[in-house]
Amino acid sequence: MFIESTIGKSRNQERKGHIEVICGSMFSGKTEELIRRLNRAFIAKQKVEIFKPSIDKRYHDTDVVSHNDNAIRSTPVQFADDIILLAGDCDVVGIDEVQFFDNRIVHVANVLANSGKRVILAGLDMDFEGNPFEPMPQLLAVAEYVTKVHAICMKCGDLASYSFRLVNIKEKVVLGEKETYEARCRKCFTEKL
Numbered sequence: 210m211f212i213e214s215t216i217g218k219s220r221n222q223e224r225k226g227h228i229e230v231i232c233g234s235m236f237s238g239k240t241e242e243l244i245r246r247l248n249r250a251f252i253a254k255q256k257v258e259i260f261k262p263s264i265d266k267r268y269h270d271t272d273v274v275s276h277n278d279n280a281i282r283s284t285p286v287q288f289a290d291d292i293i294l295l296a297g298d299c300d301v302v303g304i305d306e307v308q309f310f311d312n313r314i315v316h317v318a319n320v321l322a323n324s325g326k327r328v329i330l331a332g333l334d335m336d337f338e339g340n341p342f343e344p345m346p347q348l349l350a351v352a353e354y355v356t357k358v359h360a361i362c363m364k365c366g367d368l369a370s371y372s373f374r375l376v377n378i379k380e381k382v383v384l385g386e387k388e389t390y391e392a393r394c395r396k397c398f399t400e401k402l
């Protein structure tokens with residue numbers, strides 16, 4: 210469990226920026242955990258700005274929505290660099306589906322954290338082939354705090370780290386939910402490859 214006791218100081222105290230990454234497979238609870246942290250920042254009366262890539266319109270045009278229907282308002286952005294201006298003077302920046310941004314998101318996360326903001330990023334660490342999903346490896350490298358969450362394997366009930374694609378499409382980016390992907394453990398993921 211991620212411990213927040215040393216972070217998220219109130220607005221009047223001196224703030225040190227940092228980067229948190231929440232990663233894992235599909236259905237592992239990344240968005241739930243992002244929403245949980247952001248809601249606690251709201252409760253602490255911190256100024257929070259939330260973004261997602263505009264490509265992600267699965268559940269809602271603007272809101273960040275989890276697979277179990279938790280939602281939080283967000284601003285969709287096309288380019289990672291847009292986030293720097295839009296974040297303004299906020300204390301906390303949350304970004305979901307970071308795997309859909311290009312490598313500029315690494316620079317953007319560093320700029321925001323260097324200016325004193327708490328930056329919380331959630332995204333897939335692996336694609337449907339089990340390869341690292343760029344730019345997540347770079348974000349994991351620059352983050353101060355990394356949380357890997359796990360889904361439940363739909364084949365055997367073990368912990369799952371992989372997102373198995375159920376349809377025969379080879380492009381890396383294919384938006385979808387349960388009809389297109391299922392969470393699997395390493396054994397169940399690899400035996401079907």
Ligand SMILES: Nc1ncnc2c1ncn2[C@@H]1O[C@H](COP(=O)(O)OP(=O)(O)O)[C@@H](O)[C@H]1O
Nearest residue numbers: 235236237238239240241275276277360361392
């Ligand atoms: N195979 C699964 N393992 C765990 N949770 C699942 C699974 N399939 C559906 N869910 C649901 O997905 C929710 C997590 O959704 P979400 O936070 O959107 O995940 P992520 O952002 O990692 O895709 C869980 O609380 C649960 O209700």
Ligand SMILES: Cc1cn([C@H]2C[C@H](O)[C@@H](COP(=O)(O)O)O2)c(=O)[nH]c1=O
Nearest residue numbers: 234235236336337372381382383384385
């Ligand atoms: C594995 C994989 C996933 N995607 C897409 C499918 C979903 O639209 C998102 C992941 O959403 P979640 O909040 O993590 O459930 O990414 C993809 O485009 N390519 C892939 O390889």
Ligand SMILES: [Zn+2]
Nearest residue numbers: 362365394397
């Ligand atoms: Zn399994």
